[in-house]
Amino acid sequence: MAIQRARRRHSFTLIGNHVYQNGHLSFQAMGLLGYILSKPDNWRISPSQLATVTSGTAKKTGRDGVYVILRELKDAGYIKTRKHASGELDYVIYDEPDTANPDMENTDKDIPEPEKPDQEKPDVAFQTLINTDLVINTDQKQDGKSKPKKKIAQKLDFSCWPTLPDPQVLDDWKTLRKAKRAAITQTVLNHIGQVMHRAGNELGLSVDAVLSICVSRGWQGCEFEWLANHIGHRHTSPSVSQGVNYIGTDFTPPAGWEWEPDGGRES
Numbered sequence: 691m692a693i694q695r696a697r698r699r700h701s702f703t704l705i706g707n708h709v710y711q712n713g714h715l716s717f718q719a720m721g722l723l724g725y726i727l728s729k730p731d732n733w734r735i736s737p738s739q740l741a742t743v744t745s746g747t748a749k750k751t752g753r754d755g756v757y758v759i760l761r762e763l764k765d766a767g768y769i770k771t772r773k774h775a776s777g778e779l780d781y782v783i784y785d786e787p788d789t790a791n792p793d794m795e796n797t798d799k800d801i802p803e804p805e806k807p808d809q810e811k812p813d814v815a816f817q818t819l820i821n822t823d824l825v826i827n828t829d830q831k832q833d834g835k836s837k838p839k840k841k842i843a844q845k846l847d848f849s850c851w852p853t854l855p856d857p858q859v860l861d862d863w864k865t866l867r868k869a870k871r872a873a874i875t876q877t878v879l880n881h882i883g884q885v886m887h888r889a890g891n892e893l894g895l896s897v898d899a900v901l902s903i904c905v906s907r908g909w910q911g912c913e914f915e916w917l918a919n920h921i922g923h924r925h926t927s928p929s930v931s932q933g934v935n936y937i938g939t940d941f942t943p944p945a946g947w948e949w950e951p952d953g954g955r956e957s
Contacts, residue, residue: 703728719762850883855897863901870910882912
């Protein structure tokens with residue numbers, strides 16, 4: 691059997707392979723644990739809500755089935771429970787089994803047996819599940835007000851640069867950008883990468899050299915022309931026609947070739 695894996699940059703969950711070891715958890719427990727770990731920290735939910743997740747699928751799991759799976763995960767060390775005086779039950783979810791500190795404070799009565807459901811308080815709504823997912827989703831409405839969505843930080847791709855810079859040089863450049871309140875975005879990296887490639891080919895400058903020049907000159911941005919002027923490199927502008935000599939004021943004519951006042955020259 692071949693497995694085809696797509697490259698993912700966002701919207702994914704890291705789960706240790708120990709969860710899927712043979713003889714460790716049932717397929718149902720693996721699936722429910724993976725579902726819970728894909729949710730944000732402090733995501734509020736109830737077993738009744740979990741029972742609705744598989745509605746409409748080929749194999750629906752009801753609330754009693756959910757309780758069975760929760761008990762299995764608790765016995766395996768992935769769940770601890772906290773029952774308040776009000777009867778509200780909090781579930782604390784671990785992405786690694788905490789077998790060294792078993793949940794001795796709470797008895798088996800906190801998760802009701804399927805054949806002996808808690809009729810008095812069968813399911814306290816909005817019980818807390820805590821996991822280790824770094825993705826934050828704030829679409830939930832509280833007190834009738836919608837919270838704004840939090841932006842998820844995207845990892846920057848430095849593959850557009852010729853090579854990776856020295857960490858200290860990179861930190862110095864980041865400090866400069868921060869002092870100037872200039873964000874480092876992927877667009878910024880792509881542009882500087884183009885400048886670095888050209889500076890390496892035409893000026894012989896390394897990535898560290900380019901960043902060091904930017905830091906020493908206090909440049910927020912980076913352009914090829916700035917680098918060329920900094921090192922005193924003379925390059926022909928694309929607008930200059932080929933085959934025409936342009937003479938500066940520091941030009942010294944060779945012997946036998948002098949300027950005449952009228953613009954002519956001696957033969």
